[in-house]
Amino acid sequence: MNYRKLVGGSLALAALLCGNLQASAQDYRQLHKxxxxxxxxxxxLISVLEGLRLEDDLRGKTHSDxxxxxxxxxxxxxxxxxxDETYGKGKGYTFANLQIDSLNAIVARNTxxxxxxxxxxxxxxxxxxxxxxxxxxxxxxxxxEDNLKYLEALHKRGTxxxxxxxxxxxxxxxxxxxxxxxxxxxxxxxxxxxFGKQVVRKMNELGMLVDLSHVGERTFWDAMAxxxxxxxxxxSCVHHFNPHSRNLKDDxxxxxxxxxGVIHLNFxxxxxxxxxxxxxxxxxxxxxAEVDSLRKAGxxxxxxxxxxxxxxxxxxxxxxxPLSLLMDHLDHIVKLVGVDHVGLGSDFDGITSTPQQLxxxxxxxVITRELIARxxxxxxxxxxxxxxxxxxxxxxxxx
Ligand SMILES: [Zn+2]
Numbered sequence: 483m484n485y486r487k488l489v490g491g492s493l494a495l496a497a498l499l500c501g502n503l504q505a506s507a508q509d510y511r512q513l514h515k516x517x518x519x520x521x522x523x524x525x526x527l528i529s530v531l532e533g534l535r536l537e538d539d540l541r542g543k544t545h546s547d548x549x550x551x552x553x554x555x556x557x558x559x560x561x562x563x564x565x566d567e568t569y570g571k572g573k574g575y576t577f578a579n580l581q582i583d584s585l586n587a588i589v590a591r592n593t594x595x596x597x598x599x600x601x602x603x604x605x606x607x608x609x610x611x612x613x614x615x616x617x618x619x620x621x622x623x624x625x626x627e628d629n630l631k632y633l634e635a636l637h638k639r640g641t642x643x644x645x646x647x648x649x650x651x652x653x654x655x656x657x658x659x660x661x662x663x664x665x666x667x668x669x670x671x672x673x674x675x676x677f678g679k680q681v682v683r684k685m686n687e688l689g690m691l692v693d694l695s696h697v698g699e700r701t702f703w704d705a706m707a708x709x710x711x712x713x714x715x716x717x718s719c720v721h722h723f724n725p726h727s728r729n730l731k732d733d734x735x736x737x738x739x740x741x742x743g744v745i746h747l748n749f750x751x752x753x754x755x756x757x758x759x760x761x762x763x764x765x766x767x768x769x770x771a772e773v774d775s776l777r778k779a780g781x782x783x784x785x786x787x788x789x790x791x792x793x794x795x796x797x798x799x800x801x802x803x804p805l806s807l808l809m810d811h812l813d814h815i816v817k818l819v820g821v822d823h824v825g826l827g828s829d830f831d832g833i834t835s836t837p838q839q840l841x842x843x844x845x846x847x848v849i850t851r852e853l854i855a856r857x858x859x860x861x862x863x864x865x866x867x868x869x870x871x872x873x874x875x876x877x878x879x880x881x
Contacts, residue, residue: 510847523828529831552595560716563641564622574622582640634688659696715746744824749840761801786834809853825870
């Protein structure tokens, strides 16, 4: 459209724009439904091990259940197989397998709704049958117990990615927490050891995505220099807005762009918002007696947060950052490396607080609404929601 036409037809243009905006508001659910929506990190398996069933209505207990995955239009969900540092040698691998068993049991009970996916072709098949492609990500290299045979075995059982470390370092890779806390033993050189590099090469060979969420900067750079495939960041945010040790600095984001990898954004308020912790601490101090008694009664953090939402709705709402902050983190990555290197990695059920309007997996469509509002094209939105992950997955696995 040239300038003359624009001026001459300004009223018509205004009407057209308003019309478009209206259409966008109505169509975001449609676009969300059409797009392949991938979430690379959900921790609900831990709640399943504690006895909850994903078939049940778990509102008020978790962020996720099968009905809410459907409502949120989630087509591909990577379930996190997680354990902390107490599951070291002799325990980690067994516990990882126990979690995979429990995921397999959920899939077996719900074959009309879920399908285990290990390849891009599996994902395609699941989506064509209107089932949620169900994937496995092992969060924490300690679960292979320094044994490449265990890595191979976890891959054989359908594990698509492994996060090289969780908050704890392994004997072969240092974590973000340990690299920044100053608590690494003096003799321990940060980064990947020779065996650590072997682990990365083995993952490349197997077609298992190398996930660099949680790792320290030294491990990050060593892994980037070692991998021959595009990497995954399954659930992290951006350091530019919040200088947290778990968040990615601009030079890391640029390197991921060059590597062809993808950064999936975590929804945790504490990673998104530098002021979240101080607001939360003030709230906890103010309501200490009540929070302590709920803890004593065995309530988990999500249940305590829900209690706060109900009893002190105004205060609790103010604890959460606006949804726009998550979108700002996303925009920042796009500004640095374009729309091909960003996606969603909610960390639902591994985190307590999420931005306003994102209460559970059922609310995923609001992200599509915000992407439209920020002017992203339909093609760009589809990339962000899932196609970027599929590209990286394909590059690692083949077809
Ligand atoms: Zn995590």
